[in-house]
Amino acid sequence: MKISYNWLKQFLKIDWEAVKTGELLTDLGLEVEGIDRIESIKGSLEGVVVGEVLTCEKHPNADKLSVTTVNIGKEEPVQIVCGAPNVAAGQKVPVATVGTVLYDDKGEGFKIKKGKIRGELSLGMICAEDELGLGKGHDGILVLDDALKPGTPAAEVFDIEIDEVFEIGLTPNRADAMSHYGTARDLRAGLIQQGVSLELISPSVSNFHVDERKLKFDIEVENKELAPRYCGVTITDVKVGESPDWIKSRLNAIGLSPINNVVDITNYVLHELGQPLHAFDAMKVKGNKILVKTLEQGTKFTTLDGVERELHNEDLMICDGDSNPLCIAGVFGGEDSGVSENTTSIFLESAYFNPVSVRKSAKRHALNTDASFRFERGIDPNFTKYALKRAALLITEIAGGTISSDIDDLYPTKIEDFELLLSYENAARLIGEKLPNETIKNILASLEIKINSETEGGLGLTVPAYRVDVQREADLIEEILRVYGYNNIQFSHKLNTSISFSDFNGVKVENIVGNQLNGLGFHEIMSNSLTKASYIEHSENLNPDNNVEMLNPLSNDLAVMRQSLLFSGLESVAYNINRKNNALQFFEFGKTYHKFEDKYEELKHLSLFVTGNRTQDSWLKTNKTSDFFYVKGVVNSVLARLGATALKTTPTKNDVFSEGITLSLGKIKLADVGIVKQTILKSFGIKQEVIYVDFNWDNVLKISSKKGVKVKALPKFPAVKRDLSLLVDSTVTFGEIYNLAFQSERKLLKEVDLFDVYEGNKLPANKKSYAVSFLLQDEQKTLNDKQIDKIMQKLQATFEKNVEASLR
CATH class of the missing domain: 3.50.40.10 (Phenylalanyl-trna Synthetase, Chain B, domain 3)
Structure with missing residues (x-):
């Protein structure tokens, strides 16, 4: 809400500086978020003076120009070249002197400079009405009153109003202050508490009368x-x-x-x-x-x-x-x-x-x-x-x-003022300090709250109908406190707290992980839990029937509670990229919200967003772009910090990824890691690759809170790891590779892991490279090279046959 200070002064004859008044309004609960200076004429005609045209002769090199000498109140007159058809000797005119800044109708300024026009020196500008911002006329220069003295600032000639406008962040409960009169009424109460007593002036309507009764509705x-x-x-x-x-x-x-x-x-x-x-x-x-x-x-x-x-x-x-x-x-x-x-x-x-x-x-x-x-x-x-x-x-x-x-x-049924009781004891208890009874009564009177009765214990009051936010005794006490001044309440420097015992503290785990991610170069973001309902169209895994909808949404962009942290995070990514901040590493702890037939459910998540270069530009080293392998390493380090090391890798079922994996501990799903689909990124205007991680934080907390440690004997026989770099069609997913591998070798193959994905100019069209590792182990004996080679050849043949893969 905007409040003009000049307008406010029509109701209160206050002479305070705007900043000081703004501070008092903020203390009263009408938070001033900014003060803007407003000029009825931009620039306030600074540098424009009254000039007297002494001579006016035709320009020797231009038919439509005149060369004038003008007295602008200095020792020597100045020469000005003018193109107006009505300029003549003897006129009093507005002159923009050298260095003056004038503004066009779009508010863009241009500076008057010393120069030559068609070979003749010009030391200023004789102005038309529109050039000064005084009107729209441009037929000729503005001719002023002949009685004006040369050199008089134009700001003294024309009625220029300079105002200061308060931008007030009005809270919904303060309906009484939704006007200049209402703001002045509240300001007056604050001024009285400051020892400044001013009359609240209201516009008079005593002259209202019917002139002629000739049109009746x-x-x-x-x-x-x-x-x-x-x-x-x-x-x-x-x-x-x-x-x-x-x-x-x-x-x-x-x-x-x-x-x-x-x-x-x-x-x-x-x-x-x-x-x-x-x-x-x-x-x-x-x-x-x-x-x-x-x-x-x-x-x-x-x-x-x-x-x-x-x-x-x-x-x-x-x-x-x-x-x-x-x-x-x-x-x-x-x-x-x-x-x-x-x-x-x-x-x-x-x-x-x-x-x-x-x-x-x-x-x-x-x-x-x-x-x-x-x-x-x-x-x-x-x-x-x-x-x-x-x-x-x-x-x-x-x-x-x-x-x-x-x-x-x-007005058949009058809306009455309403009555409340105020206890002095309750006021002291809620405020935290006992205020003098007279102070309380003076504050209430300044707020137009009438005192009907008084006892030793409190007051009987009538609250005006326009104070729709004052319905309870607690509301009355809040009114007293805000006018008295929150800053005037004395408080103890002693801190009292209670200590509760807890076997497990989820906040502590969040702090541990947050500090770890921050040390790795990540920045924490906090997104709005309210989002667009249309975002769920990007994923078939999200059901519109599960949306928690707002009954009175502030806008369509804030209509539902989020079912995924992905889209609010991508908004932050897009916002930064649009401002040339392309190397990003974000994390966010948050909740998702879901409505089911018989209940509502909130789920905790930790999300990571990584895109762009891993480090800042430097001449010492070549920059590396953040990739899937790097992010997977970050995820593994986070889970390892919480005690989850023996992770199982499976293809993800989350359809927001073009490529991705799911990390689990036994049957407990911990995180999805993958590259966000290009179609989703395009809808946010993001043109660079974004890697997204979604931790199921509830499950992470479960594994972190376990006190016992499960152990088993180390295998007697070593495991063997082999890697394949496969060139496959861009439509092939890691899930297909994963399933084919276990179909080919069920006994000795223990793990299949994707540790790198590459798509670039060096590869054939519509192709990509998968770097896949295979962990082989026989619990009864040591594998020899012949057995290992046979398994790897079998795997390679399976991939070549089913997905037309080839080795790079």
Whole structure:
């Protein structure tokens, strides 16, 4: 949320520096994330002065140029070459002196330099209106008041407003501060605690009166639960046009683009008082009637953005007398009823809509507007009529309209303030310090919380209806504490803790592995557990029925909880590669989330992502690209550190890999290691190879927590390892090699391991190289060379026959 400091000062006459005010707002819970300097004219015309044209003669070498001498308030006049047709001697003009930076309509600056134009020296620039950012005129130079003195800075001549805008990270519970008035009200409470007492100035509406009762709209609210309060008034003889500069400056400062005076006024009051308003073209409302109702499911409605939408039967709509929809209540207006340059009469609406209803409609139609943002969180029901009067007066003042009806205020059941009890003892207990009773009462009074009664033990209070976040005694105590100042609470430097006994500490294991990976050059990442539902389409192993879906997702990108750590990790990889950080080694401890028919399940994982070079560029050594063999070594070292050494290698069943293996300890699966499929990488915009490891961390913790150590006698006869470097088609998988090997030799073959994969320019097209190791052992005797060679020849023949493999 953006808050203009100049606008804020309309409610509080504060003279503090913006930084100091920002610090107090942050202490009050309205965290200021940044302060931006805003200029109504970029550059504030620094370096531009008033000049007097002393002479003006035709340029000797150009028909459309003039050579002038200009008095800019210095001892000697300066010569300036000017191309404007209206330049003449005796004029007072704005002059951009040498070194001045001017800005074009795109905000890009250009510097005025000393130079020659067609052979004549030019020491500045006589400016047109658009060149200074004062307007769009470019027919000629801007001629100023003849009474101005040469050398006067242009910033003193023109009304340039410099503002400072607070970017406030507003938390959802602070509905009361969703406006400049609300922020000023909270700031005033903080200032009182600082010993600065200022009056909170609210805009006056005492001049509101009906000019002529000539346009009456009947209002009927069918669903009073969804629209507890609804106000409306008509204004005729409106002239829709451009807004005055002061309104445009306020809106521009907070990032809103001015549209026309009527729409701008509704936006102005929205951000001033926090009350959303909507203006309808009265001539487009049939039957001189407004109906607030729901419509049938599937009713078509085109909103202001030109999108045709299908309405839900729970969407509250503003309709005309023929039940034609005009607006989604509290969310977005309709294309056919909006104010245009041809509008002469308007129906102005101000209402309090049910927050839950507005929230559902906004989410249902994927709309997030300034109005829905406020209605969803809860606005002040007592401001509904007041804000309507404020906007109506501004429209009559700026757009020349006349108020043509009484205000219809349908408010059958008043939304009452609510009462709470505050115990001094509970306040001291939760705050951690006993505050003086008078301090507590002063803070509550500054927050407009009325004290109805007082006893020795506490207070009876009335909380205003707009404080929807203050519903319990604990909320009251929080209000007292934030205004008093968290930093003002004294705390003990003594640390008290309890020690619990545990046979096994999973956090300790994570720290051990994390430190080990960090020592190997890995960096830890933390990804959002919320992700896109579409990611599971990349793997047939992931079932959309197992998605844990959000009831009210913030966006489609955060709609479900992740079933795999792969995709959130690839987002981080892509983010870094896009910023020229191509050599990456990441690890992440995280959970995956799954929904089954009878339960929800969370599984712990450790994921590794490796891509690019293994080391930084150096003239001392040749860089090596991270490969499958390197990553497998990292995985083995991690598992060995936790006591898992006798690992079994099998082909992976995880379909996110183009090549991969599964490492197990007996029947316990520990990790999948492999190269991510190119199709998946392409969807993330990644063009380089990425090796991914997925540890089943729950299983890793199980093997790490075992106290006993299983031992067996060393084999009496040695094992023999032989390697084959096989050239195979790119479609062949390690799984096929693995299965064929054990089909060929079941008795003496103990292990088959893939330790390298190579695909490159030195190989034939559509071919790749597998480096595979085979462990042979006979438990009854020592194998001789003849037996070993026979087995290896048999394996080679099997591979040649079944997958057309050849030795490299």
